[in-house]
Amino acid sequence: MKLLFCGDIVGRSGREIVHAELPRLRRDMNLDFVVINAENAAGGFGMTEKICAELFELGADVLTGGNHSWDKSECLEYINREPRLLRPANYPSGTPGRGIGVYSTLKGQKVAVMNVMGRLFMDPLDDPFATVTRELERYRLKGNVDAFILDVHAEASSEKMAMGHFVDGRVSLAVGTHTHVPTADAQILPGGTAYQTDAGMCGDYNSVIGMNKDAPIARFSRKLPTERLSVAHGPADLCAVFVETDDATGLAKRIEPIRMGARLKPAAP
Amino acid sequence: MKLLFCGDIVGRSGREIVHAELPRLRRDMNLDFVVINAENAAGGFGMTEKICAELFELGADVLTGGNHSWDKSECLEYINREPRLLRPANYPSGTPGRGIGVYSTLKGQKVAVMNVMGRLFMDPLDDPFATVTRELERYRLKGNVDAFILDVHAEASSEKMAMGHFVDGRVSLAVGTHTHVPTADAQILPGGTAYQTDAGMCGDYNSVIGMNKDAPIARFSRKLPTERLSVAHGPADLCAVFVETDDATGLAKRIEPIRMGARLKPAAP
Amino acid sequence: MKLLFCGDIVGRSGREIVHAELPRLRRDMNLDFVVINAENAAGGFGMTEKICAELFELGADVLTGGNHSWDKSECLEYINREPRLLRPANYPSGTPGRGIGVYSTLKGQKVAVMNVMGRLFMDPLDDPFATVTRELERYRLKGNVDAFILDVHAEASSEKMAMGHFVDGRVSLAVGTHTHVPTADAQILPGGTAYQTDAGMCGDYNSVIGMNKDAPIARFSRKLPTERLSVAHGPADLCAVFVETDDATGLAKRIEPIRMGARLKPAAP
Amino acid sequence: MKLLFCGDIVGRSGREIVHAELPRLRRDMNLDFVVINAENAAGGFGMTEKICAELFELGADVLTGGNHSWDKSECLEYINREPRLLRPANYPSGTPGRGIGVYSTLKGQKVAVMNVMGRLFMDPLDDPFATVTRELERYRLKGNVDAFILDVHAEASSEKMAMGHFVDGRVSLAVGTHTHVPTADAQILPGGTAYQTDAGMCGDYNSVIGMNKDAPIARFSRKLPTERLSVAHGPADLCAVFVETDDATGLAKRIEPIRMGARLKPAAP
């Protein structure tokens, strides 16, 4: 199966490059399934129903989130109605929405997608390792699903790599999000799981993680709450991870980073 | 000028690949100056005089450090004797060693190297932005130095990118260390500074940031202090950043990531 | 029922004042049940079987712990054998020991004791609010227990007060530990729960939270790992909270701070 | 000299009890100098010029702040005009306002007041220990000032106690603020400095650190950003620290906690 995972869309620039490139990628690369992290799609903060609808239209099968999932309050309600929009599974019980779903490709193959959030340097949610353990007992590659994509929304490289090895052999792809910088460590782990520490963002890389530079620089050096963050609107790069799975096992045969756009060194399968 | 910056050497595997590759790289790429972050060179924790001497022998002109600079207590004394070994400049006044130095290449060009540590999710050292500001008033590209290399040892991608833009146009290269994962965002910023969020480690990538996997996984999921971290000894990848500067300005003409070794997708200029 | 809760015993000084005062307090105040937080009883770091045995001998019915529960590795085994030694209940499942127990007084009344740890500025354990909710469904005042003592081992005053109000009306006493400083906010909350943000330590108050001063001061101002913490051995104060419950409801009729020893203003019922 | 320090005023309830009690306390206790931490005086978040004027009118000689000093944007300008309003001295250079001042009592004695902020579990400002060191070289008890009051606005008890001992013998009073809970550890340190880890708040103690309970409880247990904090308007307690200095040395002869109001056990000299 051919899977694509696009990192955090940040604002309009990010949406524009996804709009410009995704339909073509989907067609040319013969993709079976596309997941996009959309936690910053709406002006850098959260997502809206309208924006999600556009992303589904463009070819996303599932959207994932993160700590910014709740920035737009409409999502607290919308996420209950839209099974294709996930939030981290380890939010406490009672949180709107769901953190895992199983979806069908056009060819009828079943793809589990799960979103989980790290805790190191982040809000103390429920234990992501315990949450993943529980779901991996329910959804097994070539048991009841043909592929399993895990979005590890986390700050620390250590926690992401620990999670990658923790699920190695049990998911098709474990890929990080949240830092908004693509990493160059795409690899197939010893057990067969494709792994990349961070997918990177789809957004303007002439920025501070997608935001105009002045406010973040001022905040780091001045420590006054006077600077408001605003999303950077320069031309974007699209950052994604492509994975081809072995239909016999659901594990990865190949992982390739994809980068295209204004500033980063291009990468393509 | 042709500069190479190698990311955190982690333990023996990291030292071995540097030993195997650096002399050849130095020769074949016609390098003028080599900086290596050595904070994890000694068994994953700190550095020793013996290990530093070997790295200088292999072709390192300057070694930088980070939060692990003090893991081996001999460094508290050694660093005062060795001007080519830096620690983050924003440790409080009175800290052994220095955070910046100016060195000469074989051709007689002057290269400033500075090491600074972020504060987000890290120990609250002195303000890195203020520290950098002060040093950039003393050392100016094509004023009194021909190149300026800044090692930004930090956890958060936001703080590293903010620092990159903060020094843009004033240093030749601002490159991150500490996360032990190379990023794929090498670029020349608008003002002419070469930038990459993290150089990545020289170490075993079949690991959790260079450490054997079991202990970190257990720590994340079990929360008991019973698991001891130990450095991973599998075959390593060398991760570095190559920069070519414009001799007229000291700014960057070209930045290229370098990756070679056991697991990562190779990259070379 | 008459209950006493003593805050974190820190090292030998703390043990000595408990040794000197507790038997008399138990007798003179006609105490029915005594709980002591012992997480720092052994040289400031953890507890041992020998020290716990002494504390039980002196009149402690139950000992609680905290983030230091595992500092002495023998506790990982001992805690499984000793039902009167608790650790925070919200450690992940699989952690040795237990976080709640029900005990009998000499008169045959049943006292539930629970230990829970906060997460703000601490290790991300399981949700303490969810853990408490679950146990409060099992143990109900005047349902199956006559008193309920909750040790809230936490850093932030906000989290402790939130927990106090969260359990108000459902436990006899919610008392904080961990900061090693007694607070002066003893009160009966509107629902009938006795509350004090922190019980304070039993230890030497001419110190930095029970440790000799020089190392902590050096660490805060110098940021080098060269200073080793050592427990302060000056004369101690005993800090505790006394609560009298209403036998009809299990809720509190009265809460009184107790302070006696070398340096603090004395307080007694 | 007779000094009074009142802990963080939180909202209207806090202002009302200060309004009701401070003029009488000032008169009856024959106070020479009054300092109030006002960081939460305006609805729980920051202070306004109008509120500060009222507090000066009521008998405050100096107002201090903390992490909430900038919650009301008017303060960024007002603080430059009002030498009696301080903010933590270790904000980066360029921050509006000042962190230390020397003021005259009616009898002509000089009182230095300094506000400094901790860094443990807080924003990484400049080193408070270095900042204090610098100011203590400029202002010396019985050199150029008759009393020195240090407001240590910090989260961690360890950092506050370390600071207390660090300045012991060099200031008249080192008193903590920020946790909004009074501590019961008032003491004169060995060198003669009066010390209390936290003064406590002037506010409604039937609350979560002065805020209505529901939102903080929901935030701790639900992890959604949907609950807005609002200040609690129930009857308040006033929490303060009274210190009498030795006119010959400027050091403390006596320290007494003061608590009066709706819920806490009263304390008075």
Ligand SMILES: [Fe+2]
């Ligand atoms: Fe994001």
Ligand SMILES: [Fe+2]
């Ligand atoms: Fe995020």
Ligand SMILES: [Fe+2]
């Ligand atoms: Fe490192």
Ligand SMILES: [Fe+2]
């Ligand atoms: Fe590091």
Ligand SMILES: [Fe+2]
């Ligand atoms: Fe403790």
Ligand SMILES: [Fe+2]
């Ligand atoms: Fe503790």
Ligand SMILES: [Fe+2]
């Ligand atoms: Fe406050």
Ligand SMILES: [Fe+2]
């Ligand atoms: Fe504060």
